[in-house]
Amino acid sequence: MLIPIANEPRAYSWGSPTLIPGLVGREPTGLPEAEIWYGDHPGSPSRAPDGRTLDAVLAGEGAPPLPYLLKVLAAGMSLSIQAHPSKAEAEEGYAREEAADIPRDADDRTYRDANHKPEIIVALSDRFRALVGLREVDATLRLLDALPSAPGVVAVRDRIAAGEPPAALRDVLAWVLSGDAGDAVSDVVAALSSADSAEFAAELEVLRRIAADFPGDPGVVVALLMNLVELRAGEALFAPAGVLHAYQEGLGVELMAASDNVLRGGLTPKHVDVAELLRIVDTTPGPAPRVVPSRDGAVAVYDAGVPDFLLQRAEVTADAEASLPVTGPTIALVVRGRVDVVSGGEEATLAAGEAAFLSAESGEVVLRGDGEVFLARPGKPWPPPVGATRARRAVKVQSRVEGLRSAT
Structure with a gap:
């Protein structure tokens, strides 16, 4: 079976008004165009030429739902800082929220399904920028040294240097995202405006842009702790379970497990579940995970x-x-x-x-x-076990009824 499929771009605020039109060869509408989804995800299933959605086509053929979702992603500004749970964490969190009778479309719902959501992105544009993973502490201390001294900057530096890196970084995330950091965010933002560093020139450029786009958001400090990566066309990044990431700008092809489970860590007006993020996030510093084809x-x-x-x-x-x-x-x-x-x-x-x-x-x-x-x-032999297929389809059908939304 070979079926052409199509979908409409999704107009999230962080999208680019030009990148997707440039890809498909049409005039921009003037509105941000963020993603095109290719797959059977009930949040925005692709359509066949006869008007049927792909999930309906697969169900009609007795085929299981797809285990992945393919996207074209066009970032004109930073997406939210986010991390995704492991399969075991997703299953436990989903069962917990189901037992608590939290509606799946509730703003404060964290686990909308029982699946993990690892994802890979391959750059299509000549430059694709992303924040992925937490930078080595010594490098972050050098970046902070490039900022003019202020009480909030000193407080961030002291906390990062206070203990073993994973624990110290987790402490900073909790301190900033819980609202206990006082004037630290505004101090960091003010210091960024006049900071200068040859080593971190690109990082400072990105951080100033984030601070302008998200005034007062504690995610600015979280972003300061993260690796900035610049991909060239054909290069790829991977975001496994627990790794913080936030795409910044550029056009790419994104492929992910079919899930809507997102724990946000700033740069968003949406719900930030600080306690749950701290439970699943990996605060081990290191280079951003790349995939070499x-x-x-x-x-x-x-x-x-x-x-x-x-x-x-x-x-x-x-x-x-x-x-x-x-x-x-x-x-x-x-x-x-x-x-x-x-x-x-x-x-x-x-x-x-x-x-x-x-x-x-x-x-x-x-x-x-x-x-x-x-x-x-799929990355493994197909089809999946019958029991797993049935459970997954039940989640998808219920999600359609309750209005599953984009996780990005």
Whole structure:
């Protein structure tokens, strides 16, 4: 089964007014366009040419829901700082909130399903900026030394240097996000305005922009503790369970486990569950986790080592087509040029921003034309165990009824 699928951009405030229009080759509307979702997620399922949503198509075929969600993401400003739970943490938190009868669409609901949400993003733009993971403490102390001295800056520095790095960083997060930091946030923001450092010039630029976009938000101090990463086109970042991250600017292809579980750590008007964030967050400092693709002939393979998804990228020309096995339900997304997607005796011609769903029985997909294609599929043998499929579908159906919202 090969079905072209389409969706409308989602107009979150942090989106870019130009990046998605530039990708698909149309004039900007003037509004921010943040994401296009490709998949069966009930928050915004893709549609087939006959108008049916992809989740309805899969249900009609007796197929299980997809374990992943594929997106094009276009950031014009910082997303919220966030972390995602592990599978065990999600199952425990979901059961706890279900037992407490907290509506799944409640603003203060944290666990909207029982799944984890690891995610990978591959840059499409020449520069994609992100804050991912907590920076080594020695480097953060050097950054703080570049800020003019003020009581709040000194307090942040003293707390970070007060003990072993994971415990000290957790203490700073609790202190800032709980509202106990007093004037520390405003002191840090004021100091950023005149700080100067050759080593941290890019970090200071990003932090000043965040402070202007989110005045008074304690997430400014959290962002100051995080690694700034600049990806070039084709480079990838991974956000495993517990790792703080906040995409800043640029266009990318994002692939994640199909979940809506987000614990926020600032830079947002939405609910911040400080106690639960501190319970699941990993405060071990270190470099941002990158994914270096392996090569399978002309295909780049981005394998983050999670069972829910695996991402492939293929470039084809008029003289060089690509042929790949289909080992599970797959979504092929064209991001450049025009590509013929051929599988199981069916064919679809796709332009940039257009996608097609390939069923697990397709066997093989051939890509012809001149362009670049991303293919998302499960990272483990398919289909999943029957019991897991039934439980997942029950959550999805209930989530549709209660209005599951975007986790970003």
